[in-house]
Structure formats: C-alpha cells, structure tokens
Amino acid sequence: MPTVKDVAKRAGVSVATVSRVLNNSNKVSEETRQKVLKAIEELGFKPNLLARNFRRDKSNLILVILPTIANAYFARVVKGIEDTARKYGYGILLCTTGNSPEIASDYLKLIERKQVDGAIIASAKISKDALLEIDPKKIVQACEFYPFLDTSCVLIDHKKAFFEIVDYLIKKGKKNILCAIGNEGIPSEEERKEGYRQALEKNGMEFKEENIIRCRYGSTEIYEKLKTLICSKKYDAVACSSDLMAVGAIKAAKAVGLKIPDEFAVTGFDNIMISRLYEPSITTVAQPMYEIGEKATEILISSLENNSFSKERVILPHDIKTRESA
Amino acid sequence: MPTVKDVAKRAGVSVATVSRVLNNSNKVSEETRQKVLKAIEELGFKPNLLARNFRRDKSNLILVILPTIANAYFARVVKGIEDTARKYGYGILLCTTGNSPEIASDYLKLIERKQVDGAIIASAKISKDALLEIDPKKIVQACEFYPFLDTSCVLIDHKKAFFEIVDYLIKKGKKNILCAIGNEGIPSEEERKEGYRQALEKNGMEFKEENIIRCRYGSTEIYEKLKTLICSKKYDAVACSSDLMAVGAIKAAKAVGLKIPDEFAVTGFDNIMISRLYEPSITTVAQPMYEIGEKATEILISSLENNSFSKERVILPHDIKTRESA
DNA sequence: CTGTTAGCGCCTTCAG
DNA sequence: CTGAAGGCGCTAACAG
Numbered sequence: 001m002p003t004v005k006d007v008a009k010r011a012g013v014s015v016a017t018v019s020r021v022l023n024n025s026n027k028v029s030e031e032t033r034q035k036v037l038k039a040i041e042e043l044g045f046k047p048n049l050l051a052r053n054f055r056r057d058k059s060n061l062i063l064v065i066l067p068t069i070a071n072a073y074f075a076r077v078v079k080g081i082e083d084t085a086r087k088y089g090y091g092i093l094l095c096t097t098g099n100s101p102e103i104a105s106d107y108l109k110l111i112e113r114k115q116v117d118g119a120i121i122a123s124a125k126i127s128k129d130a131l132l133e134i135d136p137k138k139i140v141q142a143c144e145f146y147p148f149l150d151t152s153c154v155l156i157d158h159k160k161a162f163f164e165i166v167d168y169l170i171k172k173g174k175k176n177i178l179c180a181i182g183n184e185g186i187p188s189e190e191e192r193k194e195g196y197r198q199a200l201e202k203n204g205m206e207f208k209e210e211n212i213i214r215c216r217y218g219s220t221e222i223y224e225k226l227k228t229l230i231c232s233k234k235y236d237a238v239a240c241s242s243d244l245m246a247v248g249a250i251k252a253a254k255a256v257g258l259k260i261p262d263e264f265a266v267t268g269f270d271n272i273m274i275s276r277l278y279e280p281s282i283t284t285v286a287q288p289m290y291e292i293g294e295k296a297t298e299i300l301i302s303s304l305e306n307n308s309f310s311k312e313r314v315i316l317p318h319d320i321k322t323r324e325s326a
Numbered sequence: 327m328p329t330v331k332d333v334a335k336r337a338g339v340s341v342a343t344v345s346r347v348l349n350n351s352n353k354v355s356e357e358t359r360q361k362v363l364k365a366i367e368e369l370g371f372k373p374n375l376l377a378r379n380f381r382r383d384k385s386n387l388i389l390v391i392l393p394t395i396a397n398a399y400f401a402r403v404v405k406g407i408e409d410t411a412r413k414y415g416y417g418i419l420l421c422t423t424g425n426s427p428e429i430a431s432d433y434l435k436l437i438e439r440k441q442v443d444g445a446i447i448a449s450a451k452i453s454k455d456a457l458l459e460i461d462p463k464k465i466v467q468a469c470e471f472y473p474f475l476d477t478s479c480v481l482i483d484h485k486k487a488f489f490e491i492v493d494y495l496i497k498k499g500k501k502n503i504l505c506a507i508g509n510e511g512i513p514s515e516e517e518r519k520e521g522y523r524q525a526l527e528k529n530g531m532e533f534k535e536e537n538i539i540r541c542r543y544g545s546t547e548i549y550e551k552l553k554t555l556i557c558s559k560k561y562d563a564v565a566c567s568s569d570l571m572a573v574g575a576i577k578a579a580k581a582v583g584l585k586i587p588d589e590f591a592v593t594g595f596d597n598i599m600i601s602r603l604y605e606p607s608i609t610t611v612a613q614p615m616y617e618i619g620e621k622a623t624e625i626l627i628s629s630l631e632n633n634s635f636s637k638e639r640v641i642l643p644h645d646i647k648t649r650e651s652a
Numbered sequence: 653c654t655g656t657t658a659g660c661g662c663c664t665t666c667a668g
Numbered sequence: 669c670t671g672a673a674g675g676c677g678c679t680a681a682c683a684g
Contacts, residue, residue, distance in 0.1 A: 003677055014655045019679055027653060044459070049441040051677035054380040055660060061419070069401045070599075078395060082422060086429075091441070093387070094420045096408060103412075115375040115417070133370070220603065247603050254605075273396075274600055277546065277573050279580075329661055340671045345663055353669060377661035381676060656683080661676105668671085 002043040011039035022047055062300065063111065063119035065095045065104050065126075071218045071244070072272035073289055077122050077143060080293025088301050090117070097124045105130035111138055118304050120296050121149070123188075137309035142296040143287075144188050145313075152303065152312040154296040158188040161285045161318045162195030163202075165267050166239050168283075169326060170203045174237040174265055177205075178229065180249065181241045182217035189217075192241055192269075217241060220248030227252040236264055237326065243268035243275040246282045250325060265326035271319075280324035288316045328369040337365035348373055388626065389437065389445035391421045391430050391452075397544045397570070398598035399615060403448050403469060406619025414627050416443075423450045431456035437464055444630050446622050447475070449514075463635035468622040469613075470514050471639075478629065478638040480622040484514040487611045487644045488521030488565065489528075491593050494609075495563045495652060496529045500591055503531075504555065504564040506571050508543040515543075518567055518595075543567060546574030553578040562590055563652065569594035569601040572608045576651060591652035597645075606650035614642045 004022070008015045013032060020028045021036040028036075039045070053059050062085050069075045078094070085092050093116055095107040104126050110116045111134055118137075123144035131139070131149060141153035169177050179196040182189040197207045213229070215222040222245050229235065230252065240246040246268030250260060258264035260280055268275050271286035299312050330348070334341045339358060346354045347362040354362075365371070379385050388411050395401045404420070411418050419442055421433040430452050436442045437460055444463075449470035457465070457475060467479035495503050505522040508515040523533045539555070541548040548571050555561065556578060566572040572594030576586060584590040586606055594601050597612035625638050 004679095005677080015678080016655060016657095016680080017653090020654085023679080029653060032654080046435070046438045048677055049436070049439045050376075050380040050383065050385060051660095052679080053441075054376040054662095054676090055678045055680090057376065057660075059376060064420075069395050069404060070398060072396060072398070075395045075401055078420070079422065082420060091419045091421075091433075091436075093417045094390075094404070094408060095417075096405065107417075109372070110375070110417075112372045113375045115379075251603075251605075274603070277577075277600070278603075279577075279605060330663090331661080341662080342664080342671060342673095343669090346670090349663080355669060358669080374661055378663080380660090380678095381662045381664090383676075654684085656681105658679105658681090660678090663674105663676095665674090666672090668669105 001048070002045045003048070004045075006043055007036065007039045007045050010043060011035045057114065059115060059117050060090050061093050061116040062090050062297070063093045063095060063107055063116040064122065065097060065107060065119060065124045066122040067099045067124050068096050068218065069094075072274070073242075073270045073287070074122060076272070076289035077293040080290035081120055081122075081142075081297045082293075084294045084297035085301070088297075090301065099125045101125050101127040101130065108134060111135075118300050120293075120300060122293075122296075123186075136311075137303045138300075140296045140300040140303070142292050144186065146187060150311070152299050152314075154292050154299065154314040154316065155188070156287055156292075156318045157315050158191040159195040159198070162192035162239065162241075162269075163199045164195075164320055165269075165283075165285055166196050166199035167203070168320060168322075169237045169239060169265055169267065170199065170205070172261075172265065172326065175205075176235045176237070178211050178213060178226070178235050178238040180213040180215060180222050180226070180238055180245050183214055189241060196239060213238070215245060218244055220244055220251065223248040223252050227255055230256050230258065230264065237266070238264075239267045241269050243270050243272050243282055243284055245269075246284065246325065247274060247278055250278070250280065250282070261324065261326045267326045271321055275321070275323070283323045283326040284321050286319040286321050288318070291316055327374070328371045329374070330371075332369055333362065333365045333371050336369060337361045383440070385441060385443050386416050387419050387442040388416050388623065389419045389421060389433055389442040390448065391423060391433060391445060391450045392448040393425045393450050394422050394544065395420075398600070399568075399596045399613070400448060402598070402615035403619040406616035407446055407448075407468075407623045408619075410620045410623035411627070414623075416627065425451045427451050427453040427456065434460060437461075444626050446619075446626060448619075448622075449512075462637075463629045464626075466622045466626040466629070468618050470512065472513060476637070478625050478640075480618050480625065480640040480642065481514070482613055482618075482644045483641050484517035485521040485524070488518035488567075488595075489525045490521075490646055491595075491609075491611055492522050492525035492565050493528070494646060494648075495565060495591060495593065496525065496531070498587075498591065498652065500563040501531075502561045502563070504537050504539060504552075504561050506539040506541060506548050506552070506564055506566040506575065508567050509540055515567060522565060539564070541571060544570055546570055546577065549574040549578050553581055556582050556584065556590065563592070564590075565593045567595050569596050569598050569608055569610055571595075572610065572651065573600060573604055576604070576606065576608070587650065587652045593652045597647055601647070601649070609649045609652040610647050612645040612647050614644070617642055
C-alpha cells in the first residue's frame with residue numbers, strides 16, 4: 001500500500017503538500033494539485049484512516065446503543081441516526097443490548113478509548129456508574145430520558161401523548177379503560193401511566209392501580225393476562241404502550257369474542273408498520289421516529305464539533321392516528 | 327489523558343512493560359504486573375484505541391451493508407452478525423443502502439482505507455466495479471449470492487425452498503397458483519421463480535409467465551395488482567416471496583371476499599414476526615436469519631484472522647411453517 | 653505557496 | 669523478565 005510519502009516522491013513534492021491536497025486545503029497551486037492527483041491516481045493511493053484518525057484524535061464514529069432493532073420502532077430511529085451521521089461524514093457503530101446494562105457499559109467505554117467520538121443512547125438501560133467518567137457532551141439520549149444522565153435529549157412528551165389517547169377513548173364513550181404499560185423503572189412508561197391517570201381524573205373517573213397491566217414493551221405477552229381480565233366483560237377498552245401490545249390485546253379481545261371497537265377498543269403506541277397493516281388497523285400515537293434519530297444526531301455532532309456544550313432538551317410533536325381499533 | 331508513558335513513569339517501569347501488561351503478555355513477573363496495574367488504576371489510564379488500532383493496522387470493525395433494517399428479516403440477520411462479532415471482539419459499522427449501489431460503494435471504500443477490517447454484504451445491491459480493488463477474502467455475502475462477487479457466502483437454497491412451498495400448495499389441491507416475486511435482477515428472486523416453475527412442472531402443471539407478479543420485496547404493494555387479478559376467480563393461491571407481500575395478498579383476498587385458505591391460499595417467505603401475528607397467520611418458509619448472520623460473521627473473522635482464504639459456500643437449512651393462510 | 657520536521661500513543665523487535 | 673528505541677501514516681506548526 002502506497003503512503004503519502006510515496007505519492008510525494010512520485011509527484012516531486014513534499015508530504016505536506018500531498019496532505020494538503022488530500023484535505024482540500026486551498027493553499028495549493030492548481031498545477032501542484034494536479035501533479036499530486038496524478039500521482040495518487042497512478043499509485044492507487046488510498047489514505048489510511050487508521051493513521052488519519054489517530055493523528056486527528058477523532059474516529060468519526062458514533063456509537064448507537066439501543067435495546068434491539070427487531071422492533072420496527074428502533075429500526076426507524078436508527079435510520080434517522082444513520083442518514084444524519086452519514087450526511088456529516090460519520091459512521092455508526094451499532095450496539096443492541098437486549099437491555100443488558102453490562103453490554104451497554106462495555107460499549108460506552110469506547111468513548112474514553114476513542115474508538116468512537118460520542119454516543120446516542122436510545123432508550124437502552126444504562127447503569128449510572130458506567131457514565132461517571134464520560135463527558136456528558138459526548139452523549140445524547142433519544143426516545144427516553146433518564147434524568148440521572150445529565151445529557152441532551154430528544155423525545156416526545158410521553159405523558160401528554162398517553163393523556164391524549166386515553167382522553168380520546170373516553171370521548172368515544174369508553175367507561176372502564178385498562179392501561180397496559182411496560183415494565184417498571186423506565187421513565188417514559190411511568191410518564192405514560194401518569195398521562196393515563198390524568199386523563200381519567202380530568203374526566204371524573206377513578207384511577208385504580210389494579211387496572212394497570214404490566215408487560216414487556218416489545219411483545220404480545222399481554223395476551224394471556226388480558227384474556228383473563230376481559231372475560232368479566234367489565235372493561236371496554238385498553239390503552240397500550242406499544243403497537244405490539246395492541247396486537248396482543250386485539251387477539252385477546254377476538255379470542256373472548258368481543259367486537260372491536262364497539263365492545264372493546266384498543267389503542268397502541270409508536271405507529272410502526274404493523275399498526276397500519278393489522279386487521280383491524282390500530283389507532284395509535286405516531287412518534288416521529290426518524291426525526292428523533294435525526295435531531296439527536298445533529299445535536300451530538302454539533303456538540304462534538306463545536307466543543308460548546310449546551311444541554312438541549314428537545315420535545316418533538318406526536319400525532320394521534322385514528323384507525324379501526326378505537 | 328494519561329498515556330502508557332505516564333503509567334510507566336508512575337510504576338517505575340518502561341513503556342514496553344506497560345504494553346505487555348495491557349496485552350496480557352505472560353512475560354511479566356507478577357510483582358511488576360501489580361505495580362503497573364496499580365499505576366493504571368491510580369491514573370485512570372485508558373488505552374487509546376485510535377493509537378492501538380493504527381499501530382496494529384487493524385480496526386476490529388466489520389462493515390455490515392444491507393438494504394434496510396426496517397424489514398424484520400434483516401434486523402434479525404444483523405443481530406446474528408452483531409452478537410457474533412462481539413464474541414470475537416469486533417464492532418459493527420452499519421450501512422443501510424436503500425439499495426443504492428453508490429452508498430454501498432462509498433462504504434466499501436472503508437475497507438481499503440482501513441476504517442474497517444472487512445464487510446458482510448447482506449443482499450445489498452452492489453456495483454461490480456466497486457469491488458475491483460477489494461480483496462475478496464475481506465468480504466462475505468449473506469442471504470444472497472451475486473456470482474460476479476467471488477467471495478464466501480451464507481444463504482439458504484432459495485430455489486428448493488420455493489419449490490417446496492409451491493409443492494405444498496399443490497398437495498393442498500390448489501390448481502391455479504400465482505407467484506409473487508421481487509423485482510428483477512436479484513438472484514434469489516430468480517431462483518425462487520425457478521423453484522415455482524419446477525414445482526408446477528413436477529406436478530404436470532403449465533408454467534405461465536403471466537402468472538408471475540413482480541413487486542417490491544419489503545412492501546404490500548402487491549395488493550392492488552392482485553386484487554384486480556383475483557376478481558376473475560381464476561386463481562386459488564399465491565406464493566409470495568416475502569411475508570409482507572403475503573400480508574398484502576391476504577388483504578386483497580379479503581377485499582375481494584375470498585375465503586382464506588379454502589378459496590384462496592397465501593404463502594409468505596422469511597418467517598418474520600408478522601407472519602405469526604397476522605390473522606390469518608401466514609404459512610411461510612422460515613429462514614435461519616440469525617444463523618445466517620452468525621455463520622457469515624464467523625467465516626469473515628476467520629478469514630481475516632487466519633489470513634487463509636478458502637471460499638466457502640454455506641447453504642443453511644430452511645423450514646416450512648404451516649399456519650392458517652395455506 | 654511549499655518544504656522540513658516533530659510528534660500523536662502504542663507495540664514490538666532486539667539487546668541485555 | 670525488562671528496557672531502549674524505532675516507527676506505523678498522517679497532519680500541522682513553523683520556517684522559508
């Protein structure tokens with residue numbers, strides 16, 4: 001593999017000049033530039049990014065940490081991140097943790113070790129002390145906000161969104177609304193639960209802890225629990241914290257023989273493809289997934305490059321998608 | 327940031343010894359090792375991977391190129407790649423091309439430039455000349471095999487799989503089977519079409535080009551085309567080249583009022599989650615997605631590290647999943 | 653506008 | 669078992 005030195009020799013210039021041409025410095029005469037380009041061409045020279053990055057103390061890589069990409073929600077967020085990173089000349093190093101904080105910690109070490117310039121944490125579980133030594137301006141949180149992590153963040157207003165969709169159910173005449181929420185310890189899930197509570201209270205209904213169903217976000221495991229509950233015919237709706245939960249809920253309602261949405265209404269959250277394709281199609285909260293990824297990346301790169309850290313808390317708008325299930 | 331030099335000074339040893347400790351060389355006395363570890367601890371030293379990678383001429387990064395991760399099929403393949411890469415100490419640099427060969431080419435340049443050690447191309451469209459200068463042992467193809475790309479590969483037998491599922495439809499008594507296939511120029515799609523043809527011929531049925539429906543792999547756009555076709559009631563089944571196509575096909579059959587599977591049967595391909603969740607659930611070909619990613623990664627890393635290139639052509643087993651739609 | 657030169661941090665012979 | 673020293677390829681002062 002030829003190096004700048006070889007190119008320099010061939011072009012009859014110094015390595016500094018070759019480097020200038022490589023980096024589009026304008027302090028090179030057109031004539032010299034051409035000579036250098038010719039030598040590069042002839043030798044088939046390719047810059048060694050390992051050397052360049054080392055010298056510049058910069059990897060141009062962004063670490064992306066999230067629980068999974070099997071869920072279409074995160075897949076879409078990643079697309080927003082990737083496109084934006086590419087636009088600014090960065091690549092993305094992908095880490096799906098399956099919610100293991102240990103895996104997340106291991107990857108986060110890459111920041112201090114300079115394998116990556118910074119990280120976007122999209123809703124992945126992180127242990128607090130994994131972050132002790134990391135410069136907060138090198139991290140942006142997306143989708144989710146862990147307050148103990150003092151970084152910029154980009155997400156929607158989960159409480160408000162859930163409030164709105166429950167309020168929608170109530171306006172549709174539903175009187176006994178269940179709430180299916182992800183497992184505990186995740187801030188956005190607690191926010192959504194609070195939105196549910198506030199919607200009930202605003203409409204003069206009583207909030208009961210027993211009406212909260214806890215189940216995994218990215219699965220349909222709600223099915224069994226719900227089927228048992230709704231046999232009683234006491235309930236006429238469930239507001240779910242994800243579209244996959246909603247699918248499970250619809251299956252349960254069908255299994256019990258309830259007509260959707262009249263006898264039993266179901267709402268989802270996220271607006272991933274399945275909510276549109278499923279039958280019945282699912283009324284849900286559309287999150288601006290791509291835009292969350294995009295904005296988070298822009299904030300991170302700007303923070304990385306300007307070296308000016310202003311903690312940003314960005315709330316992006318959501319949107320209720322009314323469909324057949326409610 | 328402290329460097330090996332600082333650690334050496336603090337521990338009262340040479341940088342070589344520090345380096346030995348860092349790399350678990352056994353040629354260090356336990357006593358010295360402890361001194362060094364103590365100094366590392368006290369200084370909060372973190373090895374600079376930019377420097378190490380440069381020095382070792384190795385990035386420990388694998389490039390993963392695929393059309394999209396919005397499709398659960400690829401998301402699962404990526405998981406297999408990521409887990410395996412991690413196991414061997416590699417990270418993955420993700421590139422989703424949306425089937426743009428230009429984007430793929432840009433990223434592939436990272437191999438010669440040493441930003442990555444090698445690449446897995448999972449079914450992404452590549453232009454042949456993007457690869458001219460790349461060492462074939464640094465690339466493994468997954469899911470798909472472009473023969474002009476003379477590399478190792480890991481995939482299923484697409485022809486056989488499609489043959490089997492069409493044969494299954496015939497055994498179920500279907501007489502006029504349509505075939506929905508992805509757009510042209512993709513080897514696996516042509517293989518599948520050939521499997522369709524052979525299944526018909528084996529059963530004494532006539533293959534007609536007009537019974538081939540071309541449509542995008544990752545979408546339900548088949549819906550419109552199919553709805554028009556099946557109004558005639560001439561057809562009693564469609565074998566689709568993806569589960570999402572199958573969803574579109576089922577919607578079309580429902581729209582026309584055909585009973586599934588008796589009046590109209592539908593099969594998918596891939597066995598992604600939606601094929602299990604949809605109603606009716608979809609009979610499909612299960613691809614070993616995770617294992618494809620896993621195996622491809624193992625081959626790549628072994629080829630990278632042993633520097634011994636044996637072109638491997640790995641065909642993994644598939645499996646017909648019988649469900650409600652056929 | 654161009655060249656000389658000094659490292660960046662680490663690993664790895666080679667000597668001892 | 670340990671230390672000294674060279675150098676990976678590139679960039680960026682600095683000098684001219």
